[in-house]
Structures are given as structure tokens and as C-alpha cells.
Amino acid sequence: MKEIRFEDLNVGSEMPKLVKLPIDQVQLVKYAGASGDFHPLHCDPAFGKKVGIGQIAHGMLVMGFAGEALTNWISKKHLRKLSVRFVGMTRPGDVVIVTGKITEKKQEGEQYIVWGEIVARNQKDEMLLSGSFEAARLDTSGHK
Amino acid sequence: MADQTAVGKEFPPFTWEVERGKIREFVQAIGDKNPIYTDKEAAVRAGYKDSPTPPTFPIVLVMWTNMLWETFSAAKINFERALHGEEIYEYYQEIYPNDVLIGRMKIVGMETKFGGTGGKMDIIRLEILYTNQRNEPVLKAMTVLVERK
Numbered sequence: 001m002k003e004i005r006f007e008d009l010n011v012g013s014e015m016p017k018l019v020k021l022p023i024d025q026v027q028l029v030k031y032a033g034a035s036g037d038f039h040p041l042h043c044d045p046a047f048g049k050k051v052g053i054g055q056i057a058h059g060m061l062v063m064g065f066a067g068e069a070l071t072n073w074i075s076k077k078h079l080r081k082l083s084v085r086f087v088g089m090t091r092p093g094d095v096v097i098v099t100g101k102i103t104e105k106k107q108e109g110e111q112y113i114v115w116g117e118i119v120a121r122n123q124k125d126e127m128l129l130s131g132s133f134e135a136a137r138l139d140t141s142g143h144k
Numbered sequence: 145m146a147d148q149t150a151v152g153k154e155f156p157p158f159t160w161e162v163e164r165g166k167i168r169e170f171v172q173a174i175g176d177k178n179p180i181y182t183d184k185e186a187a188v189r190a191g192y193k194d195s196p197t198p199p200t201f202p203i204v205l206v207m208w209t210n211m212l213w214e215t216f217s218a219a220k221i222n223f224e225r226a227l228h229g230e231e232i233y234e235y236y237q238e239i240y241p242n243d244v245l246i247g248r249m250k251i252v253g254m255e256t257k258f259g260g261t262g263g264k265m266d267i268i269r270l271e272i273l274y275t276n277q278r279n280e281p282v283l284k285a286m287t288v289l290v291e292r293k
Contacts, residue, residue: 003190020175027173034166034173036207039223051224059228060203064174067199072178076238077191082199083232 003075006112006137015100015118018069022095023057031061045092057090062129066118069098074114074135084118084131095123100133112137146266146291148254150219155249160205164241167197170204194240202233202285206272211249212287219251219268221291229267230288237282244277264293 032038037058040047048055063084071079090096100118113136120129171181179186180195187195206212216223239245253269268289276282 027175030173034170035203037203060200060231061174063231064170064176064198064200068174068176068178071176071199075190076180076196076199079199079235081232081234083230085230086228 004073006078006114009074009102009105009112009114011102011105013102015069015073015098015116018065018072018098020065020096020098022093023061023090025092027061028057028092031058031064035060053089055092057092057094059086059090059129062086062090062096062120063131065096066098066100066120066129066131070100070118070133073100078135078137079133080113080136081134082118082131083133084129086128087130088122088126088128090122090128094128096128097121097123103132146254146268147218147220150251151254153218153251155211155214155218157246157248158205158209158211160209160245160247162197162239162241162243162245164195166204167195167201167241170201171198174198174200192238192240197239199233199235200231201239202272202274202283203231205245205247205274206249206285206287209247211247211272215249215251215268215270215289219254221266221268221289225292227290227292228287229290230286232286234284235282236284237276237280239274239276239282243282245274245282246276247272247274266291266293 032043042058045055098120100116102114102116104115106113116133118131121127168182180190181198184195249272252271255267257265270287272285274283
């Protein structure tokens with residue numbers, strides 16, 4: 001995987017869009033097992049019905065997609081902060097689309113810091129998650 | 145109604161040893177095919193010591209140790225009415241397989257808000273600081289839970 005250079009990241013630079021496969025029940029089962037989050041709202045469609053909001057996917061799965069999109073673009077080792085708000089409910093069958101861009105950049109000599117926004121929407125263009133990130137190429141030796 | 149007196153509560157430190165297989169399981173569930181997470185050699189070529197953990201991996205620690213559920217009972221949050229509002233991670237160092245992390249969790253805030261439709265909700269804020277086996281801070285995780293009325 002080719003690493004993006006901080007020199008090439010500028011305000012307005014867009015993250016390559018990530019379009020996920022539709023979330024199915026199997027993925028929710030896998031994510032429940034991997035994360036340890038067995039909340040019945042995610043795992044049991046009957047429970048969702050009972051509490052009146054229906055089955056929803058784990059917000060953290062959608063944040064996982066955001067992390068995937070982000071670290072496909074900017075190396076994980078440069079990531080300093082990832083912050084998200086879960087603003088919509090993600091349903092089984094939803095296709096999650098993650099986009100993002102750089103909103104601020106600071107350069108001091110060889111050192112760079114970038115800030116950006118990241119958004120996940122579904123196939124109906126409804127916002128699921130909205131967040132921000134910070135990445136830096138500072139002293140890489142300390143980050144190994 | 146969440147219990148306001150739980151604000152400031154600190155939980156006993158919890159320990160988690162990072163396993164390589166758990167990282168693989170986690171990225172497979174997400175469908176993240178970045179080889180650095182599953183292939184040590186690819187990670188080393190990309191400038192890591194070993195396969196790093198992906199950005200949202202810390203959720204595994206609070207869920208599999210049941211620590212998140214501990215906060216639900218400590219703050220008397222109704223499990224059936226709770227939603228995840230926000231999640232924030234600050235990364236200080238990479239977390240690698242075989243690292244032994246200690247998490248210190250605290251309930252840092254609670255407030256009642258009124259939603260757009262007049263519905264009442266409690267906002268509960270948690271913070272966890274993780275250190276590694278060298279007692280170095282590696283990560284801060286902040287979680288916002290929403291309890292609908």
C-alpha cells in the first residue's frame with residue numbers, strides 16, 4: 001500500500017471514498033463476537049422490535065469503517081485523534097459510505113499536523129456518523 | 145434515570161493482554177483488509193514494530209472485560225434505553241500484540257438534556273486512560289452514552 005506524504009495533504013484534500021458492502025446479519029454477528037458487544041439491539045431483531053426502535057448496527061462498526069477509510073489514506077502511525085458522534089441509526093442492509101477531507105494544516109520545518117473531518121452516510125444519503133481527526137508526522141522515531 | 149452521584153467514580157484498574165488473533169478477528173469483522181493489521185512483515189515494511197491495532201480496537205477491551213456494563217450498574221443506566229452517543233480516541237503510542245494494557249476508567253460527567261422532540265435524555269461521559277507494561281500512556285478513550293427517557 002502506497003503511503004501518502006504529508007507534503008501532498010492540503011486543506012480541501014479529499015480522502016478516497018470508501019463504499020462498504022451492505023451490512024448483513026452475519027457481519028453483525030461477527031462484529032459482536034470480535035468486539036464483545038452483544039447488546040441485543042444489535043444481535044436480536046426481536047429485541048429491537050420490542051423496544052420500538054428496530055434492530056440497529058453497532059455504532060462502533062460504523063466507526064470501524066471510518067477508521068478503515070482513514071488509515072487506508074493516512075498511515076495509522078500518524079493518527080493522533082479520532083472523534084465521532086453517532087448521529088443516525090445504521091440498519092441491516094445499509095451500504096455505508098465514508099468520506100472525509102483535510103480542514104486545517106500546520107507545518108513547522110519538517111513537521112506537519114493535519115486536521116480533518118470524516119462522515120459516514122448510508123445509501124439514502126442519511127448521515128450516520130460525523131467526526132474529526134488529527135494526524136501528525138512529528139518525531140516518528142518515538143512512535144514505533 | 146441515571147444516578148448523578150456516580151460522577152467522579154473511579155473503577156478498579158483492569159488488565160488486557162493484546163492477542164494477535166483478536167486483532168485479526170476484529171479487522172475481519174469490519175472488513176478492513178489493510179495488511180498491516182494481520183501481516184507482521186507488511187507492518188514492519190510500513191514502519192511499525194509489529195502489527196498495530198486498528199483505530200477502534202480499544203472497544204474490545206471495555207466490552208470483553210465487561211467494564212462498560214460496570215458503568216451501567218454503577219450509574220444505574222437502563223441498558224434497554226441506552227445508546228452510544230460519541231466515541232473519542234487520543235493515541236499516544238502504538239498498541240501491539242502481547243502488550244499488556246491497564247485501563248483506568250472514570251465517570252467524568254452526567255447531564256440531562258432535552259431532545260428536539262421534547263424527549264428527555266441523560267448524557268453520561270466516561271474516560272479511560274490506558275497504560276502499557278512499561279507504564280507509558282498509550283491511549284485515552286472517551287465515551288458518551290445517552291439514556292433515553
